[in-house]
Amino acid sequence: MKHLRSIDELGLEGLTGLLQLTDHMAEINQRPVPKVPALRGRTVASLFFEDSTRTRLSFETAAKRLSADTLTFNVSTSSVNKGESLRDTVATITDMGVDAFVVRHKSVGIPWQISQWTSASIINAGDGAHQHPTQALVDCYTIREATHAQNFSGMKIAIVGDIKHSRVARSNIQAFTLLGANVVLVAPPTLLPPDVSHWPVTVSHKLDEIIDKVDVLYMLRLQSERMAQGHVPTLREYSEQYGLTQKRVLALKSDAIVMHPGPMNRGVEMQIDPSDVKNSLIHRQVANGVSVRMAVLFELLGSGSSLGGQA
Amino acid sequence: MSKSIVIKGGTVINRNSQEIVDVKIENDFVTEVGKNLKGDIQLDASGCIVSSGFVDLHAHLREPGKEEAETIETGSRAGALGGYTALVAMPNTDPPQDSVAVIDFVREQGKRAGLVDVVPSGCITLGRQGESLAPMAELANAGVTLFTDDGNGVQDAALMRRALEYAKGLGITLAQHCEVAELTKGAVMNECSCCTDLGLPGWPAIAEELMVFRDIELVRITGASMHFLHLSTMRSVDLVRAAKRDGLPITAEVTPHHLSLTQELLASYNPVFKVNPPLRSIEDIQALKAGLLDGTIDAIATDHAPHPRRDKEMSLDLAPPGMLGLETALGVVLAEGGCEIRDVVALMSWNPAKIARIDAEHGRDVVAGVKANLCVFDPQLTWSVDPERLASKSINTPYVGRTLRGRVRHTIFKGTTTVIDGQAQR
Numbered sequence: 097m098k099h100l101r102s103i104d105e106l107g108l109e110g111l112t113g114l115l116q117l118t119d120h121m122a123e124i125n126q127r128p129v130p131k132v133p134a135l136r137g138r139t140v141a142s143l144f145f146e147d148s149t150r151t152r153l154s155f156e157t158a159a160k161r162l163s164a165d166t167l168t169f170n171v172s173t174s175s176v177n178k179g180e181s182l183r184d185t186v187a188t189i190t191d192m193g194v195d196a197f198v199v200r201h202k203s204v205g206i207p208w209q210i211s212q213w214t215s216a217s218i219i220n221a222g223d224g225a226h227q228h229p230t231q232a233l234v235d236c237y238t239i240r241e242a243t244h245a246q247n248f249s250g251m252k253i254a255i256v257g258d259i260k261h262s263r264v265a266r267s268n269i270q271a272f273t274l275l276g277a278n279v280v281l282v283a284p285p286t287l288l289p290p291d292v293s294h295w296p297v298t299v300s301h302k303l304d305e306i307i308d309k310v311d312v313l314y315m316l317r318l319q320s321e322r323m324a325q326g327h328v329p330t331l332r333e334y335s336e337q338y339g340l341t342q343k344r345v346l347a348l349k350s351d352a353i354v355m356h357p358g359p360m361n362r363g364v365e366m367q368i369d370p371s372d373v374k375n376s377l378i379h380r381q382v383a384n385g386v387s388v389r390m391a392v393l394f395e396l397l398g399s400g401s402s403l404g405g406q407a
Numbered sequence: 408m409s410k411s412i413v414i415k416g417g418t419v420i421n422r423n424s425q426e427i428v429d430v431k432i433e434n435d436f437v438t439e440v441g442k443n444l445k446g447d448i449q450l451d452a453s454g455c456i457v458s459s460g461f462v463d464l465h466a467h468l469r470e471p472g473k474e475e476a477e478t479i480e481t482g483s484r485a486g487a488l489g490g491y492t493a494l495v496a497m498p499n500t501d502p503p504q505d506s507v508a509v510i511d512f513v514r515e516q517g518k519r520a521g522l523v524d525v526v527p528s529g530c531i532t533l534g535r536q537g538e539s540l541a542p543m544a545e546l547a548n549a550g551v552t553l554f555t556d557d558g559n560g561v562q563d564a565a566l567m568r569r570a571l572e573y574a575k576g577l578g579i580t581l582a583q584h585c586e587v588a589e590l591t592k593g594a595v596m597n598e599c600s601c602c603t604d605l606g607l608p609g610w611p612a613i614a615e616e617l618m619v620f621r622d623i624e625l626v627r628i629t630g631a632s633m634h635f636l637h638l639s640t641m642r643s644v645d646l647v648r649a650a651k652r653d654g655l656p657i658t659a660e661v662t663p664h665h666l667s668l669t670q671e672l673l674a675s676y677n678p679v680f681k682v683n684p685p686l687r688s689i690e691d692i693q694a695l696k697a698g699l700l701d702g703t704i705d706a707i708a709t710d711h712a713p714h715p716r717r718d719k720e721m722s723l724d725l726a727p728p729g730m731l732g733l734e735t736a737l738g739v740v741l742a743e744g745g746c747e748i749r750d751v752v753a754l755m756s757w758n759p760a761k762i763a764r765i766d767a768e769h770g771r772d773v774v775a776g777v778k779a780n781l782c783v784f785d786p787q788l789t790w791s792v793d794p795e796r797l798a799s800k801s802i803n804t805p806y807v808g809r810t811l812r813g814r815v816r817h818t819i820f821k822g823t824t825t826v827i828d829g830q831a832q833r
Contacts, residue, residue, distance in 0.1 A: 183720050203722030204595075204607050205676030224724070225606030266606055289603035290611070 100392055101207045101220040102227040103270035111236070111274055117391040118237050118384070120403055124161065125387055134394055134401045135164035141194045143169045143186075144221070145201040150358060150382055151221050151230070155198045158389035164397070167194065182206070183213050190214040195397050199223070217396045225261045231357055232267035233388045236275060238380045239312060242353055249276030254306055256282040256338055257316030257365055258327075260289050264357045265316060269297060280306055282338065286327045303338050307347045315340055315356045315365050331364050341367040353377055409434060410447035412824065414817070417452025417783055420752050421772035430457055432779040435822035439775055450817050450827065452783045458752040460492025460780040460818060462759040462769050464582075464660055465557070465636060465708035466733065468494065468525070470516060471509070472501025477713040477800045479513065483522035484798040485711070485733040487825035490782035490815040493524040493760070493769045494733075498535065499558040505530035505541040507549045514550075522825050522833075524780075526763055528553045531570050531581055537562050540570055547577045552764040555582035557636055558683075560618050562588055568625050575631035580658075580762065582634040583622050585643070586684065590614035595723050597670040597685040605674060607723065610685045612640040619643045623650040623657065632656035634762055637710050639665045639684040641694035648703040658762050660708040661695045663739040664730055668805060678719045678726030679805050682712070685728075696745045699754060706759040707744070707751075709736050713801035731804040734797050738811025741786055748786050756782070783817040790814050798831055 097110060106114070124130055140159040144152050152168075159166045169189065186197070196217040199207050204224035211218045222228040236248075245251065253272050259265045259281050272279050279297040281288065292299060300306050307313070318334060328334040335341075340354065345368060348354070354376045360366045370376045394403070412432040419428050419440065429444035430437060468482040477485075479496070486494045496513050498504030504513060510527045517525020529546040533539050535556040543554060554574065560583060561567045567583075574581050591610045596602050598609025619635060623646060626633045635647060638659050647659045664682060669689055672680040680686060698704040712729025719726050740751055760770025771777040789812050794802035818826035825832055 181717055181720060182722070183717075201722065203724045204605055205723050208676040209720070209722065227606075261606070263606060266604070289606075290598045290609050291600045291603050294600050295603075 097395055099207070099211055099218045100229055100396065101218060103229050103232050103267050103274065106229060108274045111233070111271060114233055114388070114391050114395060115237055115240060117395060118233070118387050121387040121390040121394070122384070124390070124403070131161050131163065132403055133163045134398050134403050135159070135162040138164040138195045138397045139167060139193060140164045140196045140198060140393060141167040141169060141189050143189070143197050143199045145171050146222065148200055148221070150385055151200065154385035155221065155389050157386050158393055161386070162390055162393055164393065167192070182210070186210050186213045190216055196393065219392060219396065222263050224263065226263050226266060228263040228267045230389055230392055231264050232271035233392070234381055234385050235268055235314070235355060235357070236271050237384050237388055238355065238377050239353065241380065241384065242377055247276045248272060251277045251311045252280065252309060253277045253312040253314060254280045254282050254310040255314045255316065256303060258287045258318050258322060259283050259316070260287050261319070261322070262316050268314065269295060273297070280310070282306060284328065284337070287322070303344065304347070307344050308349060310352055311349070312353045312355060313340070313348065315354070317357070317359065317361055318364050335364050335367055339365050339367045342372070345373055351375065355381060357381065409822070412448045412450060412819065413444045413446030414450045414452045414457055414781070414783060417455045417457035419457045419773050420749055421774070422757070425749070430773055430781070432819060432822050435779055437773060437775055437777050437779050440773060450783065450824070452816070454787070455783050455785045455816055456748055457773060457781060457783050459756045459760070459770050459773060460782045460820065461490045461737070461755040462493045462763060462765065463491050463709050463711065463733065464495045464634070464706055464759045464763060465497060465662070466494040466711045467497045467499065467713065467729065469713060470500065471512065475715045479516040479525055480520040480522070481798060481800040482711070482713070482733070483517065483520040483525060484831050487522045487818045487820065488798050488815060488829070488831055489733040489736055490784055490818055491523050491733060492780035492782070492818065492820045493526055493763070493765055495526045495528050495553060495763050497557045498528050498530045498555065503530050503535050504528065505533050505535070507545055510546060510549050510551055523820055524765065524769070526765060527551060528555055528582070530554065531556045531561055532566065535559050537566065540566070540573060543573060543579065544577055547579050551579070553580050553582055553634065553762070555584065555636065557582065557584045560584045560586040560588065564621060564625070567622065568629065571625050571629040571631040571633070575629055580632045580634050582636050583618065584636050585615045585618035585622070585638070587614045587617045593724065594685070595681060596673045597687050599670050599688060601670050601674060607673070612642065612687070615640055615684055616642045616646060619646045623647070623655065626650070626655050626657060627653070630656070635659040637662050637665065637684060637708065638695070638704065639687050639691060641691050644694045644698040644703055648698065648701070651703060658705040659703065660706040661699070661704050662708060662710045663732060663736045663744070664805060666692060666695055667739050667743040672805070673723070676723060678721065678723050679730060679803050681723060681726055681728050682730050683728035699744065699746050699750065705754070706762060707736065707740055707754045708759065709733050713799050714803050715801060719803050729803070731797065731799050731801060734799065735792060735804060735806050735811060737784060737815060738790065738813045739806065741813030742811050779819050779822040781819040782815060784813060784815045786813045788812070788814045
């Protein structure tokens with residue numbers, strides 16, 4: 097595997113392989129000294145053109161636990177602000193000897209464009225509203241960990257909220273359905289993409305109609321600018337229709353799981369404190385983020401090296 | 408007296424005839440059409456079609472303002488290589504073509520290059536801002552016959568109505584870029600299942616169709632003549648077909664790329680495929696082709712839109728829309744347009760010459776006495792595009808890796824050979 101840019105490119109085999117590899121990484125992370133020399137001498141550059149807390153930090157932590165060197169490209173202090181083109185920026189960093197770029201950008205397709213300009217591996221850490229494959233891996237791993245299910249067949253997963261503008265939704269729809277889940281998208285029509293008829297999903301516009309039937313309730317963040325763009329009239333109205341309230345928590349099946357990719361909008365899609373939900377996996381999602389990203393880095397850069405030894 | 412030229416052995420296509428004859432050119436004019444003609448210079452045309460030179464209603468030559476992408480000279484050379492003898496220069500230059508000074512400059516640069524007739528179009532509104540009318544009478548007096556804000560549609564319906572009323576008094580034609588801007592904010596590609604997958608904002612067909620409909624109805628109440636630029640959707644074709652049936656003075660064009668490329672190409676994330684209006688579905692392509700065949704669509708126009716390499720290396724959302732067209736139009740249309748060679752000549756020469764009102768010298772039958780603006784092309788020759796070898800200053804052709812059929816062999820502009828055997832003469 098050279099790049100990780102979308103779940104589609106990864107395919108079922110790649111997806112399950114990475115989930116299995118994540119188990120090894122989770123084991124490493126349990127050790128007193130959670131560090132192995134597997135990627136010693138390798139260099140991973142973070143290229144974040146958009147804000148990120150958990151994704152960037154978990155990639156950097158993952159790289160360090162595998163003993164890779166890390167470079168962080170900070171857009172606000174970079175030559176991009178002096179008008180340097182993306183191609184030149186990538187070429188410059190490549191010349192420093194980089195084995196992988198972890199890229200986040202507001203524009204769709206940037207990871208594919210960049211991979212034409214460098215020989216390094218590209219890991220998509222989010223491109224516009226398109227893909228965020230490592231988040232989907234984290235979410236699949238987290239569901240697997242909680243349910244002990246090797247695949248998701250027969251599982252009903254609702255993804256609730258702003259599907260239209262969500263790269264997390266696009267990656268998760270691909271990943272969940274690859275693993276056999278029945279996915280239902282829950283959103284007002286204004287927050288759905290123009291045509292989802294070719295996606296292997298069902299659609300509901302009413303959260304209350306499906307809430308008592310789902311095994312996983314996956315809440316998406318609603319960005320407040322969606323209101324200004326007329327996608328929803330008011331945040332209050334949105335949270336009444338699609339937010340997770342105490343009443344809706346009570347309507348969930350007793351073993352249903354609640355997830356959210358973060359950052360949460362409390363008072364919008366999350367009307368309650370997630371710790372009030374018995375089966376909230378939101379903290380597990382963050383915790384598993386490091387293990388999953390270690391698996392991705394090792395898969396792309398670790399050919400020939402083993403996971404044994406002490407750093 | 409200059410040397411005489413004879414085009415030997417080609418099939419001359421005229422409106423009411425098609426036969427293998429020689430064509431003799433002396434002093435800028437066709438002087439004789441017949442068998443066994445002799446001249447100082449002989450151009451072999453065996454296996455080729457000889458027609459009036461092509462006329463492009465829609466070329467962005469980028470001068471003044473964006474000479475990094477194209478100049479009037481390089482664009483003219485690209486045009487000559489594509490068989491064109493006249494190019495209508497779009498007005499979205501910097502400064503825009505909304506004053507006589509800029510119009511004169513563009514025309515003079517065209518004359519200096521001397522490779523095609525460069526026919527400047529004028530803006531409908533000042534600065535293409537859509538707020539107040541450009542001095543259309545002054546521009547018309549300076550010889551402008553086609554007016555457009557291309558790149559922008561005129562959004563304000565009342566202003567467009569005034570523009571059409573005013574145009575009627577001047578006997579000029581307004582050409583609309585149909586796009587309701589509120590519906591296409593941030594749009595990168597056609598609104599379709601593919602944009603759903605890619606998470607890209609969609610450019611819905613209705614954004615074009617609403618303005619086509621609005622302008623048809625404005626033509627109905629004003630009686631002014633109107634040309635629709637680069638139509639791209641099935642229902643646009645239906646609307647124009649119905650309007651023509653009602654006898655309204657409306658003409659329409661499509662581009663070679665909207666006849667040959669589909670929205671799915673955007674999944675390559677290559678901004679070379681970003682264009683405005685966007686590439687559409689295969690069903691739209693079929694409807695456009697049907698429109699060509701039944702006369703709903705009058706012309707094939709390139710929307711030649713050069714952009715420097717660095718601009719097309721930006722992300723999909725930031726890269727400017729547009730693709731090259733002049734050098735590939737014939738090869739694309741013959742390979743994929745689905746029409747007869749005679750129709751191609753009508754769509755690329757006869758009809759656009761009339762729409763641009765340059766039919767005194769362009770788009771004429773090849774007979775003795777007409778100005779020698781001619782194109783000689785091999786309709787069977789297959790070739791592939793090497794972007795580095797194009798005459799255009801830019802390389803943003805979407806046809807790399809595709810096989811085109813039909814290539815220009817010779818172009819004669821006002822009696823002078825601008826292209827011989829596929830090579831630009833200067």
